Amino acid sequence: MGKRYAQLQACERLVIDRLNSDGRSLREIGRTLARAPSTISRELKRNGRSSKVWFSGYDPARAQGLAERRQRRPLGHKLARQPALWAVVRDHLAMGRSPEQIAGRLTLEQARTVISHESIYRYIYHQVAQKNWLHRYLRRAKSRRGRLGKRGGSPASLMKHRRPLTERPAAAADRRQSGHWEADLMLFRQSSDILLIVHERTSRLTKIIRQPNRSAATTRDSLARLFDAMPANLRRTLTIDNGTENALHYELPMVTFFCDVRAPWQKGGIENAIGRLRRFLPRRTKLDELDHGAIEKINRTYNETPRKCLGYRTPNEVFSDIIKRVALET
Numbered sequence: 001m002g003k004r005y006a007q008l009q010a011c012e013r014l015v016i017d018r019l020n021s022d023g024r025s026l027r028e029i030g031r032t033l034a035r036a037p038s039t040i041s042r043e044l045k046r047n048g049r050s051s052k053v054w055f056s057g058y059d060p061a062r063a064q065g066l067a068e069r070r071q072r073r074p075l076g077h078k079l080a081r082q083p084a085l086w087a088v089v090r091d092h093l094a095m096g097r098s099p100e101q102i103a104g105r106l107t108l109e110q111a112r113t114v115i116s117h118e119s120i121y122r123y124i125y126h127q128v129a130q131k132n133w134l135h136r137y138l139r140r141a142k143s144r145r146g147r148l149g150k151r152g153g154s155p156a157s158l159m160k161h162r163r164p165l166t167e168r169p170a171a172a173a174d175r176r177q178s179g180h181w182e183a184d185l186m187l188f189r190q191s192s193d194i195l196l197i198v199h200e201r202t203s204r205l206t207k208i209i210r211q212p213n214r215s216a217a218t219t220r221d222s223l224a225r226l227f228d229a230m231p232a233n234l235r236r237t238l239t240i241d242n243g244t245e246n247a248l249h250y251e252l253p254m255v256t257f258f259c260d261v262r263a264p265w266q267k268g269g270i271e272n273a274i275g276r277l278r279r280f281l282p283r284r285t286k287l288d289e290l291d292h293g294a295i296e297k298i299n300r301t302y303n304e305t306p307r308k309c310l311g312y313r314t315p316n317e318v319f320s321d322i323i324k325r326v327a328l329e330t
Helices: 010-021 026-033 037-048 060-072 083-094 099-110 117-129 216-228 264-277 294-303 315-329
Strands: 180-187 194-200 206-211 237-240 255-258
Touching (some): 010 026, 026 037, 037 060, 099 117, 180 264, 194 216, 206 264, 206 294, 264 294, 294 315
Parallel strands (some): 180 237, 237 255
């Protein structure tokens, strides 16, 4: 076993202050105290930084007081120590919000950092180890962290007038220009349960459309109804995969581009959106058994959820601003 680290004592901090004021290097101070240079560096940085009430650099008496206060600090998870904060976080989780969204929204509302998303994740996975299944609140409901495997494969050679993603305008890539969309099907255990998910890249606004089947004509009609009512500035491009449901893409009122084979990450916005919607619509869901208006309610909840990538504004708020801007331009 390695040697246990011993905390710096008050007398050592006096020596650090004196030698540091004399211009001695970290290595020299460390040799004098039989301490590692990294220990001296950490001590000076941690206890010598300025604060709202302290501007004088390192002071041994103040450093000793800070160290003693840290030793008295209660251990354990912040959410375990603050039940009221956990109740707020739990309510947000129950609404389908991610730890990042919760932490960002609380910071935005209270104008200060309340809790970090990492603290929320740590507490959730700590509780999973205690057989409290809080991971079910998370978007993908995974009991441990890690990447999911990739699946792919599509009949790209069957697509007429297929344009690869490499030909898509550069303005669509950085999400700054509105009117660039992505679309994909969301499937369930029953083959007759099909949802068409459409996602605007700039605002992250997402539309959910139920379809009776996954034929190319049905998908074309669903997309055409959605985009025909939009001005040209709001329907510039559509990015899709190589599924046969997109075979009639060239009949849509906008330019379409296809991802490479086995590369769903190239339309990451819609993949992320479907992953988030699985929180409300897991694969086992039977759409016919949902209450009337349930899908519309889920869609509204999704678009009213604050997003970190939008500065913790909601997709509805951002898309509303886009519509107003487009109206002024026309």
